[in-house]
């Protein structure tokens with residue numbers, strides 16, 4: 001490793017740690033130590049109408065890799081917040097929220113180099129109104145989705161998702177939203193979210209994470225990753241494979257609610273998954289990992305090289321989906337992607353994944369964040385992934401030989417509505 005490569009790793013690790021810790025001191029450290037400061041973060045726009053109406057329209061603002069796959073921003077913060085007032089939100093409070101969000105859009109370019117964000121509202125938030133959500137919005141309370149999980153259910157009113165390649169941008173945005181700072185990226189904040197919402201400083205309200213080549217390997221000294229594990233340097237996620245190939249994702253259009261007062265919205269499901277990768281890395285070889293992550297045929301045919309960069313823009317899981325029962329009998333195991341690909345519609349998945357790894361609580365984990373038109377699309381996908389229907393084959397157990405379920409443990413689940421930008425500030429269930 002050259003000295004400059006080693007400085008690069010130092011810097012990335014430091015920024016990741018600063019985001020995980022949060023607060024003004026982490027921000028100052030970030031700005032001070034590496035000059036990852038305001039001067040290098042592009043500022044945003046005065047014209048909110050120049051931004052997409054769909055809050056979840058991130059793809060156009062993200063870079064693509066050599067194969068045309070969208071590359072998610074490297075650092076993430078999730079803030080689970082509650083409405084601080086009594087009764088229902090007032091027009092003034094709505095204005096405060098909208099003004100705080102527009103200030104962020106002025107402060108940061110709408111991109112991975114600046115800041116991407118969404119604001120979502122839970123079923124519990126909408127319960128305070130006399131009216132109910134329209135039928136065009138499929139947003140049930142969160143619930144356990146398999147017979148072998150017992151997650152805590154997130155019932156906060158609001159979740160704010162902040163994402164950026166710059167740790168300093170994330171921390172500045174968070175501090176400014178909370179009202180700890182009057183400016184963000186050198187731009188004045190007209191209002192603060194913290195005047196209307198109770199915003200968290202610590203887990204479980206504040207969750208953080210990262211995704212992208214290098215980051216998991218550099219942060220593998222954490223509970224759940226055995227010392228012997230050799231998380232590949234180039235892997236974007238702890239489990240050692242690339243994910244989110246373009247053809248294995250729903251499109252933004254597909255996950256958008258098309259009618260009713262929330263036309264342009266989507267739903268967001270966020271689960272926190274704990275990873276225990278001892279057996280994944282110590283007992284299994286790469287072919288076995290390929291069989292359980294993708295499908296047995298991919299392992300037999302050597303389809304996946306390394307972390308799977310060679311797959312281009314399609315993991316090939318669609319073809320494996322058809323042989324899942326046959327594979328259960330002949331190979332004695334089934335793969336995560338092949339099972340999950342049974343939940344497609346018109347040849348494409350029905351959820352758009354934007355998940356990222358985490359070291360929250362000192363544990364290797366993953367915040368599985370996905371957007372879909374309705375929560376039932378997520379439930380259908382999760383049911384296919386769980387493969388409880390395949391356990392009639394003797395070798396396939398709920399957790400054993402059944403994709404990645406031996407290594408992944410769902411700890412929390414939450415459901416939210418991401419309204420279109422026009423209704424993103426404390427909406428009623430029936431906005432005009």
Ligand code: HEM
Pocket residue numbers: 237239241242243244245247248249273293294315317318336337340341342344348349350351353366368378381382383385404408
């Ligand atoms: C630790 C957790 C997880 C990891 C590391 C992981 C990783 C992967 C990988 C490597 C693929 C194949 C490449 C790709 O298509 O992107 C994949 C596919 C997929 N995964 Fe996961 N996954 C995890 C959890 C989940 C969960 C909780 C769900 C939702 C229920 C899910 C839904 C999907 C879907 C929809 C596909 C694409 C299937 C298709 O091609 O139709 N994954 N995942």
